[in-house]
Amino acid sequence: MNPAVLAASLVASVALAVQAPARPAPPARKGPPASTEFRRTDPPMVPGARVAFPALDAWVQGTPETAFAPGTVYVFEFFGTNCSHCREWSSLVHELVRVNGARGARFIAVTDEQPAVVRAWLDRPGMRESMHWAIACDPDRSATATFQNGTFRNFNPRLFVVKDGVVQWFGHPNQAEKPLERIMAGDWDPAAARAEAVLDSQVSLAKSRLDAMASECNDSGDWSRMLVLLDSVIAALPERAGQYKAQRFLIMVGLGDRVEEGYAYGRAVAKDHATEANTMRLLARAVLAAPYTRRRDVEFGLECAEASDRLSGGKDPKAADALALAWFSKGDAGKAIEHEARAVALEPTAKQRREYERVLERYRTTEAGPAPIKPPPQPGNATPPAAPGAD
Numbered sequence: 001m002n003p004a005v006l007a008a009s010l011v012a013s014v015a016l017a018v019q020a021p022a023r024p025a026p027p028a029r030k031g032p033p034a035s036t037e038f039r040r041t042d043p044p045m046v047p048g049a050r051v052a053f054p055a056l057d058a059w060v061q062g063t064p065e066t067a068f069a070p071g072t073v074y075v076f077e078f079f080g081t082n083c084s085h086c087r088e089w090s091s092l093v094h095e096l097v098r099v100n101g102a103r104g105a106r107f108i109a110v111t112d113e114q115p116a117v118v119r120a121w122l123d124r125p126g127m128r129e130s131m132h133w134a135i136a137c138d139p140d141r142s143a144t145a146t147f148q149n150g151t152f153r154n155f156n157p158r159l160f161v162v163k164d165g166v167v168q169w170f171g172h173p174n175q176a177e178k179p180l181e182r183i184m185a186g187d188w189d190p191a192a193a194r195a196e197a198v199l200d201s202q203v204s205l206a207k208s209r210l211d212a213m214a215s216e217c218n219d220s221g222d223w224s225r226m227l228v229l230l231d232s233v234i235a236a237l238p239e240r241a242g243q244y245k246a247q248r249f250l251i252m253v254g255l256g257d258r259v260e261e262g263y264a265y266g267r268a269v270a271k272d273h274a275t276e277a278n279t280m281r282l283l284a285r286a287v288l289a290a291p292y293t294r295r296r297d298v299e300f301g302l303e304c305a306e307a308s309d310r311l312s313g314g315k316d317p318k319a320a321d322a323l324a325l326a327w328f329s330k331g332d333a334g335k336a337i338e339h340e341a342r343a344v345a346l347e348p349t350a351k352q353r354r355e356y357e358r359v360l361e362r363y364r365t366t367e368a369g370p371a372p373i374k375p376p377p378q379p380g381n382a383t384p385p386a387a388p389g390a391d
Contacts, residue, residue, distance in 0.1 A: 045150030062134025221379030
């Protein structure tokens with residue numbers, strides 16, 4: 001999973017969990033409180049794992065198969081006929097099929113929908129010509145449980161590549177080109193991707209625990225247990241310590257109401273992780289953008305944003321966007337426009353580029369200054385955010 005996306009997810013979860021209009025506090029939650037201890041748990045699905053051919057209930061298109069053919073590379077694509085994300089990335093999947101199908105890879109699209117639903121979808125004009133590879137139905141979700149759920153990831157991988165019953169790689173279509181090229185060439189070692197996949201699984205487990213704790217803290221109004229859990233996550237995942245420390249800083253200067261202690265902690269984090277662009281960017285955004293940050297130290301936010309951009313070599317659109325926000329918060333619209341325009345120019349994906357363009361227009365048309373601070377919400381005044389979907 002992309003660490004920057006994941007690092008921002010708790011920020012979004014905490015913010016979303018407290019933005020609904022005030023309402024009476026709900027009854028106390030049943031069951032034991034969320035644990036403040038986090039431990040690593042290895043997932044069953046990793047590159048190098050051996051798997052049986054999935055039991056697919058019905059084949060809507062293509063020749064049914066029940067076993068892996070020796071030497072053949074199989075690519076299982078998990079999708080849904082009404083999935084907007086699948087539509088967004090469909091052209092990339094089509095290109096992967098075109099290139100690697102010609103080299104002998106076997107593509108099988110898997111959906112948990114009923115065959116009749118999929119056939120009706122395929123009967124739409126141009127669909128069969130567009131999606132011409134095998135399609136199988138998995139309504140009991142046994143294949144999903146084995147493959148996607150076995151990764152422990154909140155953002156379920158779309159593609160799984162298997163050869164001779166051994167999982168070679170899994171992930172998002174936009175990450176698949178190079179691994180597939182090497183797998184097809186025969187020089188891919190799944191063990192090389194194992195460590196990253198295992199770490200991603202731990203990060204997802206941590207996110208689930210942190211989201212549950214955010215819900216509990218939102219109901220009680222006491223965020224001290226979140227800080228304890230974050231300390232446990234930091235100790236268990238030293239590879240990602242910077243991002244979780246930035247999240248701890250966010251809680252301290254916001255909903256946790258430990259502002260002075262929080263800024264002292266944040267400055268220590270900035271010093272200890274001074275070479276990590278992502279950590280510096282997250283610190284900057286916690287200061288400058290989080291709605292419930294109780295005091296905006298714009299100078300500290302600018303310092304962190306400048307460090308993130310410098311460490312990124314001026315080539316990361318997210319860092320450029322954070323630096324633009326820092327200058328806008330400081331009151332310099334000209335520099336904000338300059339850096340946000342750079343973020344637009346650097347951003348490769350159309351969806352995110354449109355978001356930067358909207359921000360750029362706001363910087364051109366509104367008075368520069370720090371983002372307003374929202375008053376702290378009353379405990380239990382919102383419904384916690386839903387669990388995330390596929391990536």
